[in-house]
Amino acid sequence: xxxxxxxxxxxATPRTxxxxxxxxxxxxxxxxxxxxxxxxxxATLDQIAAQAGLSKPNILYYFDGKEAIHVSLLNHLMDTxxxxxxxxxPAGDPLDEILRYxxxxxxxxxxxxxxxxxxxxxxxxxxxxxxxxxxTGLKPLVDxxxxxxxxxxxxxxxxxxxxxxxxxxxxxxxxxxxxFEAQVSVLMDGEDGFEGAARYLDxxxxxxxxx
Amino acid sequence: xxxxxxxxxxxATPRTxxxxxxxxxxxxxxxxxxxxxxxxxxATLDQIAAQAGLSKPNILYYFDGKEAIHVSLLNHLMDTxxxxxxxxxPAGDPLDEILRYxxxxxxxxxxxxxxxxxxxxxxxxxxxxxxxxxxTGLKPLVDxxxxxxxxxxxxxxxxxxxxxxxxxxxxxxxxxxxxFEAQVSVLMDGEDGFEGAARYLDxxxxxxxxx
DNA sequence: TCGCAATTTTACCATTTGGTAAAAGCACGA
DNA sequence: TCGTGCTTTTACCAAATGGTAAAATTGCGA
Numbered sequence: 001x002x003x004x005x006x007x008x009x010x011x012a013t014p015r016t017x018x019x020x021x022x023x024x025x026x027x028x029x030x031x032x033x034x035x036x037x038x039x040x041x042x043a044t045l046d047q048i049a050a051q052a053g054l055s056k057p058n059i060l061y062y063f064d065g066k067e068a069i070h071v072s073l074l075n076h077l078m079d080t081x082x083x084x085x086x087x088x089x090p091a092g093d094p095l096d097e098i099l100r101y102x103x104x105x106x107x108x109x110x111x112x113x114x115x116x117x118x119x120x121x122x123x124x125x126x127x128x129x130x131x132x133x134x135x136t137g138l139k140p141l142v143d144x145x146x147x148x149x150x151x152x153x154x155x156x157x158x159x160x161x162x163x164x165x166x167x168x169x170x171x172x173x174x175x176x177x178x179x180f181e182a183q184v185s186v187l188m189d190g191e192d193g194f195e196g197a198a199r200y201l202d203x204x205x206x207x208x209x210x211x
Numbered sequence: 212x213x214x215x216x217x218x219x220x221x222x223a224t225p226r227t228x229x230x231x232x233x234x235x236x237x238x239x240x241x242x243x244x245x246x247x248x249x250x251x252x253x254a255t256l257d258q259i260a261a262q263a264g265l266s267k268p269n270i271l272y273y274f275d276g277k278e279a280i281h282v283s284l285l286n287h288l289m290d291t292x293x294x295x296x297x298x299x300x301p302a303g304d305p306l307d308e309i310l311r312y313x314x315x316x317x318x319x320x321x322x323x324x325x326x327x328x329x330x331x332x333x334x335x336x337x338x339x340x341x342x343x344x345x346x347t348g349l350k351p352l353v354d355x356x357x358x359x360x361x362x363x364x365x366x367x368x369x370x371x372x373x374x375x376x377x378x379x380x381x382x383x384x385x386x387x388x389x390x391f392e393a394q395v396s397v398l399m400d401g402e403d404g405f406e407g408a409a410r411y412l413d414x415x416x417x418x419x420x421x422x
Numbered sequence: 423t424c425g426c427a428a429t430t431t432t433a434c435c436a437t438t439t440g441g442t443a444a445a446a447g448c449a450c451g452a
Numbered sequence: 453t454c455g456t457g458c459t460t461t462t463a464c465c466a467a468a469t470g471g472t473a474a475a476a477t478t479g480c481g482a
Contacts, residue, residue, distance in 0.1 A: 042252035
């Protein structure tokens with residue numbers, strides 16, 4: 001009975017059987033759901049196991065532990081989460097590029113509310129398992145983007161303002177609809193907020209940034 | 212040994228000794244800290260007890276249980292949290308009133324980040340212990356405020372837009388600095404974000420709302 | 423089809439955690 | 453000063469939870 005469990009190396013070992021891939025995916029999918037709904041400490045391995053349709057020890061066969069699952073999720077999340085910002089085209093029309101970014105961010109909130117909440121939970125708790133990623137992944141990208149926006153403003157293509165706070169406000173306003181959905185739905189009488197949000201945010205940032 | 216513990220009646224019984232008031236306050240203060248930092252399930256009575264300088268059973272002498280402490284905090288929070296919106300003056304200059312509201316909200320984020328995070332945590336988890344309060348406390352106030360803003364817009368005193376989404380965006384952008392402080396501080400190199408935020412948000416909402 | 427390794431289950435454990443019972447201590451008015 | 457009732461401590465407990473050991477089972481290449 002060799003003790004050679006695969007463990008979470010995030011695709012480091014290419015030796016992944018089909019059954020392994022399937023179960024890993026199941027576990028991560030279930031864990032995303034549970035972590036997003038209850039936060040890290042509020043989530044239990046039993047919940048994740050039940051939702052994944054596996055036994056708890058079986059889950060621990062695929063991952064080193066609860067924390068490893070969480071970290072794996074956060075790592076994977078980072079990429080997709082930052083994609084829209086990476087796709088801002090320095091050669092495009094500045095206002096169009098930023099408005100497109102806003103819309104893509106809002107779209108992600110609608111399509112991936114669990115991912116948004118997972119992220120929000122982690123940051124709210126002080127980013128205990130993510131600070132390194134913020135420094136090495138997020139920070140450089142934001143610095144670069146802020147510099148780009150600054151350039152656009154200096155060239156008179158956008159109204160002058162602090163690009164960093166602009167980015168914060170875009171994040172805040174778009175993610176709000178996923179993270180605070182419970183509140184939004186009460187105040188909108190259960191109506192979907194995203195329709196109106198798209199129109200509102202387009203107008204907000206257009207007026208803000210038109211030179 | 213009569214079993215007549217005071218219990219949490221939120222000032223229902225005026226029979227509160229000085230020592231009772233002091234210890235209740237200590238507990239709530241400690242609980243605010245712990246709940247804000249770790250979320251509801253992440254917080255433990257032992258942590259709260261340690262930080263309050265009391266023993267765990269002693270804490271349960273003053274409150275019916277963990278949940279009662281949390282509910283007590285949320286109830287109390289609602290009032291202070293909504294105060295700025297209540298203070299919007301229907302007779303004042305619309306743009307001034309809204310900008311003042313933005314600044315007061317931002318100020319509250321700076322002064323009461325723990326309260327902001329406590330609230331954010333609760334909403335993120337789907338507002339399990341707060342939905343009634345949202346319906347009965349928040350909803351009517353927001354409806355009223357939205358109608359007021361609508362009136363201002365109809366009168367041509369503000370640029371036309373959806374007042375509800377306007378309110379959401381004000382909440383999102385101001386609370387962001389408290390709730391996502393871990394992220395903001397990384398991206399601002401540890402600099403305080405509130406200075407720049409005040410300028411940025413003033414400009415944002417001024418440009419948005421100027422008729 | 424055989425045998426070995428990958429996978430899954432069963433049976434546990436130690437710790438943590440919310441909570442309780444009841445004794446001990448303390449404050450303060452009569 | 454005494455005693456009554458408010459307050460605090462001590463000693464627990466049951467359930468939940470993350471995790472492990474090892475046996476049982478399954479998949480699969482030779």
